Amino acid sequence: MPETSDRKDDHIRIIEEEDVETAGAGFADIDLVHEALPEVHRDEIDTTTTLFGHELAAPIVIESMTGGHPNTTKINRALAEAAQETNIAMGVGSQRAGLELDDEDLLESYTVVRDVAPDAFLYGNVGAAQLLEYDVEDVEEAVDMIEADAIAVHLNFLQEAVQPEGDVDARGCLEEIERVADGLSVPVVVKETGNGIARETAERLAEAGVDAIDVAGQGGTTWSGIESYRAAAVGADRQEAIGQLFRAWGVPTAVSTYEAAQVHDTVIASGGVRSGLDIAKAIALGAQAGGLAKPFLGPAGQGTGAVVDLIETLELELRTAMFVTGSGSVDELRDTDYVVLGRTKEYLESRSE
Amino acid sequence: MPETSDRKDDHIRIIEEEDVETAGAGFADIDLVHEALPEVHRDEIDTTTTLFGHELAAPIVIESMTGGHPNTTKINRALAEAAQETNIAMGVGSQRAGLELDDEDLLESYTVVRDVAPDAFLYGNVGAAQLLEYDVEDVEEAVDMIEADAIAVHLNFLQEAVQPEGDVDARGCLEEIERVADGLSVPVVVKETGNGIARETAERLAEAGVDAIDVAGQGGTTWSGIESYRAAAVGADRQEAIGQLFRAWGVPTAVSTYEAAQVHDTVIASGGVRSGLDIAKAIALGAQAGGLAKPFLGPAGQGTGAVVDLIETLELELRTAMFVTGSGSVDELRDTDYVVLGRTKEYLESRSE
Amino acid sequence: MPETSDRKDDHIRIIEEEDVETAGAGFADIDLVHEALPEVHRDEIDTTTTLFGHELAAPIVIESMTGGHPNTTKINRALAEAAQETNIAMGVGSQRAGLELDDEDLLESYTVVRDVAPDAFLYGNVGAAQLLEYDVEDVEEAVDMIEADAIAVHLNFLQEAVQPEGDVDARGCLEEIERVADGLSVPVVVKETGNGIARETAERLAEAGVDAIDVAGQGGTTWSGIESYRAAAVGADRQEAIGQLFRAWGVPTAVSTYEAAQVHDTVIASGGVRSGLDIAKAIALGAQAGGLAKPFLGPAGQGTGAVVDLIETLELELRTAMFVTGSGSVDELRDTDYVVLGRTKEYLESRSE
Amino acid sequence: MPETSDRKDDHIRIIEEEDVETAGAGFADIDLVHEALPEVHRDEIDTTTTLFGHELAAPIVIESMTGGHPNTTKINRALAEAAQETNIAMGVGSQRAGLELDDEDLLESYTVVRDVAPDAFLYGNVGAAQLLEYDVEDVEEAVDMIEADAIAVHLNFLQEAVQPEGDVDARGCLEEIERVADGLSVPVVVKETGNGIARETAERLAEAGVDAIDVAGQGGTTWSGIESYRAAAVGADRQEAIGQLFRAWGVPTAVSTYEAAQVHDTVIASGGVRSGLDIAKAIALGAQAGGLAKPFLGPAGQGTGAVVDLIETLELELRTAMFVTGSGSVDELRDTDYVVLGRTKEYLESRSE
Numbered sequence A, B, C, D: 001m002p003e004t005s006d007r008k009d010d011h012i013r014i015i016e017e018e019d020v021e022t023a024g025a026g027f028a029d030i031d032l033v034h035e036a037l038p039e040v041h042r043d044e045i046d047t048t049t050t051l052f053g054h055e056l057a058a059p060i061v062i063e064s065m066t067g068g069h070p071n072t073t074k075i076n077r078a079l080a081e082a083a084q085e086t087n088i089a090m091g092v093g094s095q096r097a098g099l100e101l102d103d104e105d106l107l108e109s110y111t112v113v114r115d116v117a118p119d120a121f122l123y124g125n126v127g128a129a130q131l132l133e134y135d136v137e138d139v140e141e142a143v144d145m146i147e148a149d150a151i152a153v154h155l156n157f158l159q160e161a162v163q164p165e166g167d168v169d170a171r172g173c174l175e176e177i178e179r180v181a182d183g184l185s186v187p188v189v190v191k192e193t194g195n196g197i198a199r200e201t202a203e204r205l206a207e208a209g210v211d212a213i214d215v216a217g218q219g220g221t222t223w224s225g226i227e228s229y230r231a232a233a234v235g236a237d238r239q240e241a242i243g244q245l246f247r248a249w250g251v252p253t254a255v256s257t258y259e260a261a262q263v264h265d266t267v268i269a270s271g272g273v274r275s276g277l278d279i280a281k282a283i284a285l286g287a288q289a290g291g292l293a294k295p296f297l298g299p300a301g302q303g304t305g306a307v308v309d310l311i312e313t314l315e316l317e318l319r320t321a322m323f324v325t326g327s328g329s330v331d332e333l334r335d336t337d338y339v340v341l342g343r344t345k346e347y348l349e350s351r352s353e
């Protein structure tokens, strides 16, 4: 994930101007089975869920995105105010800049979130590759920075591999993750950033004592694509081509959600989640909550109200899906019947052979 | 379903002007197996079928549509005259307005059907949600209003959920349906209005003593879509978006027909039925008859002759399908061989796992 | 099939001017497995096959098409001269006109074929429905008319059902076919005309003692489509609509070929056969030969040379397919490996359940 | 394959100007499973592989292409210099002209490769049909011509069948191949040229003692297509049509790779391989290396640098795929998990029945 201020700026510009999303998350291949006789009152459906003992008003997560540049303070403030107001979870972007650079204004781009969201479930963010340099105390510092309720450790090796200057040494990461999972004061979520986590990886992470998985699967924002545009801008042709070639690489979000949930109790589905209906489908596949990153970026630029509005829309979409599947609670939604079609069906069949 | 006069008017205008149909009913995925040697005379094929002891000339149903506004009298008269002339079944739209408002002209929009169709199989219509307020006597009043041969209780919770002012309390409906099924003087058909009835729901309705199911599955008229247009017209953005998101929600008609017929003896297939060939396919999947709503609206506006013409076309299409499958009767058609392809095949396979 | 002179003229005009072919014969879903090491000499491959004891130079059939109008003499002459020159099989169109009308010029449109093709395998053609009126002697007269090596009895009930004036009484046909198969001096082929013959029908025909099946399946020329255009021309709206609705009705040729060959030793595959490669695929599916109708019409209008040219092209295409599957003979081709994909795969799977 | 100088010129011109590639190699249907936690350093991944005891820097092969005309010396020099520089394998085109014609300049178009690539793995090329005329000593002469590390014997009977003047006698080839495999001083690779090698053929070649298979499957360059254009240019209509009809004939490369690897230890995947990611997929399917022909043609025209650049791009693409599947070596890549979708899935299922 972007760590320096300038790189962050490049990323945001590219995300706003270019086509940085792929199809194929797989939710279009999932049909929840309609319940014509739901026997619930839509407005009394209980959408609350619990993340590490913290009750959320709805199983919605604002995914790790930003922080690390004074310009991003505004965005994080809007997101956090909305998270506080609606009582949903929110992550900050990689805290590397905050941990490594000494700059008050920059630091504020992170700390603002707890200032304006004293009660929300907020989680920090560090890269798995950084853990090789950090000890548990450094990660604890990231926790303290925003009084985090949890820490997300991100895996983004494809993105690094597309960056001309990327960090492509992945050795020892699992051991570091195990060490942090063991020693940290708050729960550890391991997350991808757009390429998903396969069942086998999820198993190794479970053995390492990780508390939850955020799949961030193929579908939605493609960092390989974003880095390809950035490489193009500096004339790095070979990296540009690599980025295009791996643009849609990874385990589709629906598949990854299903697979991770076979192994972990707490799974966050992200990567191309675009509505409360997608969140409902993810929960039926086994997720605890659904997360979105890119769709929050525009509203965050407009201000807190726009973010709250999006959250309320997602909540109503989810509630409607719960209503027409007759699910009175998130746990009931997780047990609802669904149908798997098309490419996702082929994928799951092929994976289970 | 629309109950007030003004809302009814909105609906009709939208249905005439906007795209309110979805694909995916599934009939295109069903191939009846050709019988090159049919060994029947096409014109001596027996297309009659029996609905609750009443013999119809053909297994064709004009689905519940309208009534409740003086303007709709003309439409219902044309439909009923045609039903009388051709001896097929016909439903009226929700009788709520007729039961709750005291207005002679409005009432006539319902009563006209029996006036002009003394012998046709006519059935009434009430919403499941209304049953919470009605007792069996009130429903009996709906029966009397048109001397109904049966009552359809409609389930339309998705539509309600898309309406800004919708009734989204579905609790207790099954119990009320059971009470009415038990106490009413005529048979009770439970019908959806465009999202289908899954096998599990069909089973619960069978246990509740319901006499028949009209699946009204996904495909054809989408009330979610219609309400989305209506929400757009009044600037209700969030409802508009919900309506679009759930535009094609539900169990596809072909799937729902197959599933309901595993449980119920009498199943009416509707939702995207667009020809006598679709009716034939529905019967092969297990239906007793096929129903159409929207395709009758235009002809009804033109008059009785146009409705009769459409019924005769449907009848000849069905008869032709019976001919080239070598089916001398509707019962033989129900046993004819068919092939299931594409998405519908995937759907049925996934559902039976 | 067309029997009167005028109707015949309508048909030919429509076939030349309108789109009267459907896709879906299924050959595109069949892949013959390449043999990189064929171990044969292409030009020494034996493409001969035997039809009822008569050796053909190649398993190619000019399907039943025309005769019955003085104008068609030219077409039948060209086809027959080419059949004689290349030693392949040829059928004439329905002989009804020849049997029922008394007109020298008209009769010549049939008799010409034997005049110019003394050695070719020629077969006659009568409609199954006519058998109700004919006794075996009448059919024998059709044999005599062209000194036929076999008689094709065609089943075309869908076409009849689309014609405003069609003969839609299919009762008793099987019994008549059995009678003719039993009593006639030459073998009897039962053929469809574009809607295919399913396994169950093929079984009944085998029990009736029929000597061979020509599947004439869905794909290629659609008589339902042709009659729809003809109905349109006379303003018969309902028949026009029926014709469109059933335009692609029937068992796809590839499926029908496979199914018929499970039951009959001698199967001719037709309906959308468009190359020698399609013929090769049909043979791998179990056919004895492949037949084409419409593709011969244009060349026949140009003259014998053009027909011979098409036959030679088909023969070389077939020979090439035999070469690259390492098939030294038609029998070896029948045993070659093939792959079934897509809709045809779904069809066969669904049919075998 | 092209053997005379003029024909070679025709081919190159057509390849440059016309559409001579088909889709369907099948790599798009293969998804390697992402490893979010690769636990390797990208730049320390071992991409070396061994071909008949010769270590290559990467499992990349420049497929047999050219030689036999003075004009082609430049191309072969650039390819060979790049092979030497990057330590990958390279084949020359058919050596028939070099063996049969006596022309110094022409000979140089072959010998140049060893002159400039003293250490690279270089292999010669003869046609299977030529073996009927050659004895082992003649083939040994082809080996000596370039001090070849191996000889590729090509099978191209479809191409021959499309050429008006083609050699279509395939009899006795297997025996000749066996003789050469037995007697030659270097290993023998049997390769197709664009239509693939099915499992059954691979088995016969294994029994004949062949050392390796280069599948050259359907997908990528189509010689049937190329010869069709050439036939068109000389007005050979029937051959032109045959070429079009068989344009995409053959076992798709992904399928052929999988099948050949069930039987042979050493399989080279070629035919539509277009990136290092395709090579990675081929290796996961069982290949030892991946080969490309046409994509090298343009760069070879530009010079050695451009060829090296392409090889380095392929190497980085492969390395990136190894990185994100957590494969530290080519052997580990061969064991990586993959998913088979779409038409390729259908193909493999159908083939294994």
Ligand SMILES: Cc1cc2nc3c(=O)[nH]c(=O)nc-3n(C[C@H](O)[C@H](O)[C@H](O)COP(=O)(O)O)c2cc1C
Residues within 6 Å of the ligand: A001, A002, A012, A015, A063, A064, A065, A066, A092, A093, A094, A125, A152, A153, A154, A191, A192, A193, A194, A216, A219, A220, A221, A270, A271, A272, A273, A291, A292, A293, A294, A295, A297
């Ligand atoms: C603008 C932006 C910045 C992101 N920054 C980070 C980050 O710093 N750390 C991280 O773990 N993931 C980061 N992500 C990835 C998301 O957290 C998430 O995994 C994924 O993008 C969700 O997919 P979606 O954008 O399709 O909803 C970022 C995503 C976006 C769109």
Ligand SMILES: Cc1cc2nc3c(=O)[nH]c(=O)nc-3n(C[C@H](O)[C@H](O)[C@H](O)COP(=O)(O)O)c2cc1C
Residues within 6 Å of the ligand: B001, B002, B012, B015, B063, B064, B065, B066, B092, B093, B094, B125, B152, B153, B154, B191, B192, B193, B194, B216, B219, B220, B221, B270, B271, B272, B273, B291, B292, B293, B294, B295, B297
């Ligand atoms: C104009 C219109 C009005 C309708 N009104 C009612 C109604 O009042 N009650 C009801 O149960 N269904 C109603 N329906 C739904 C139909 O009865 C039926 O379930 C479904 O629309 C059939 O699908 P089709 O329109 O695609 O043929 C209505 C449908 C239409 C098109």
Ligand SMILES: Cc1cc2nc3c(=O)[nH]c(=O)nc-3n(C[C@H](O)[C@H](O)[C@H](O)COP(=O)(O)O)c2cc1C
Residues within 6 Å of the ligand: C001, C002, C012, C015, C063, C064, C065, C066, C092, C093, C094, C125, C152, C153, C154, C191, C192, C193, C194, C216, C219, C220, C221, C270, C271, C272, C273, C291, C292, C293, C294, C295, C297
């Ligand atoms: C112009 C034309 C006339 C035909 N006439 C007859 C006929 O008289 N009797 C018959 O059995 N089939 C007839 N057929 C049907 C063909 O014999 C055959 O079953 C079918 O059309 C083959 O398909 P194809 O045209 O796609 O090759 C005719 C077909 C065509 C195109």
Ligand SMILES: Cc1cc2nc3c(=O)[nH]c(=O)nc-3n(C[C@H](O)[C@H](O)[C@H](O)COP(=O)(O)O)c2cc1C
Residues within 6 Å of the ligand: D001, D002, D012, D015, D063, D064, D065, D066, D092, D093, D094, D125, D152, D153, D154, D191, D192, D193, D194, D216, D219, D220, D221, D270, D271, D272, D273, D291, D292, D293, D294, D295, D297
């Ligand atoms: C220009 C060109 C010339 C070729 N010449 C030969 C040849 O002489 N001998 C041979 O075995 N294959 C020859 N091939 C085939 C390739 O070696 C290879 O099998 C196949 O083309 C690989 O597919 P691709 O071009 O899609 O990468 C040639 C291919 C090309 C493009």
